[in-house]
Amino acid sequence: MGFWKSVSEDIRNVLELDPAARSKAEVILTYPGLHALWAHRIAHGLWTRNVKLMAKLIAQTSRWLTGIEIHPGAVIGERLFIDHGFGIVIGETAIIGNDVTIYQGVTLGGTGKEKGKRHPTIGNDVLISAGAKVLGNITIGDCVKIGASSVVLKDVPSDSTVVGIPGRVVIRNGERVKQHDLDHRFPDPDRECQERLERAVAQLEDKLASLEKRMEEKTHDSVLQQPHE
Incomplete structure (x- = not known):
């Protein structure tokens, strides 16, 4: 042409x-x-x-x-x-x-x-x-x-x-071929990393709160078990 x-x-x-x-x-x-x-x-x-x-x-x-x-x-x-x-x-x-x-x-x-x-x-x-x-x-x-x-x-x-x-x-x-949603949303590595960090921090906070509660309970039990004068 x-x-x-x-x-x-x-x-x-x-x-x-x-x-x-x-x-x-x-x-x-x-x-x-x-x-x-x-x-x-x-x-x-x-x-x-x-x-x-x-x-x-x-x-x-x-x-x-x-x-x-x-x-x-x-x-x-x-x-x-x-x-x-x-x-x-x-x-x-x-x-x-x-x-x-x-x-x-x-x-x-x-x-x-x-x-x-x-x-x-x-x-x-x-x-x-x-x-x-x-x-x-x-x-x-x-x-x-x-x-x-x-x-x-x-x-x-x-x-x-x-x-x-x-x-x-x-x-x-x-x-x-597979059940994927054709919605143009694709992986965001930065967002995924942030979400993983947020989940890890939340798990640590839960563990810390659980430890603090156990320490408070032990302290309370120890006070109760002390002999009174």
Whole structure:
């Protein structure tokens, strides 16, 4: 597909998917996700032609202007919809299929341990919610939904819903895998540590109160047992 045809399709895709989009002019002028995507197409074309420095400069300029970082080596399919988009990072060897939606704060990154293909491959018709992290050379199948703030470290089969830290499949082919509530509430290590400390303090207070009561009872019994003059 040619560049300008892709641009036209991108605009139409936003108008279809975003209820806040009111006109083509508004979409063209005010949607940073589109600006980042268009800049990436130019940078990627240069990257594949081995004009790597210019490709990186375009990618960096786009990052400064949009808050979205897409490495020029990443391969992106048709009709990618980046909603809001601030804080998105897409790594060099990431591959994204067609009709994918990505929200703000998403990372398609590496784990820091691999060489070569070290970023995820995303299938078609995938939804990646805000703040999700998809890391490493893993494959996300078609028609997958990844919940907000999830951390996905393993392959995900098609037609699945993934939530949690680490990400786990809770729905597959329309049926629940386990009885988890899909409510976007995830573990909070700081809160859990605080709750453990509060429980430990409460137990110590109970033990101290019990010891004080026993000491008072012993003292009282000792006074009663003393001979009267």
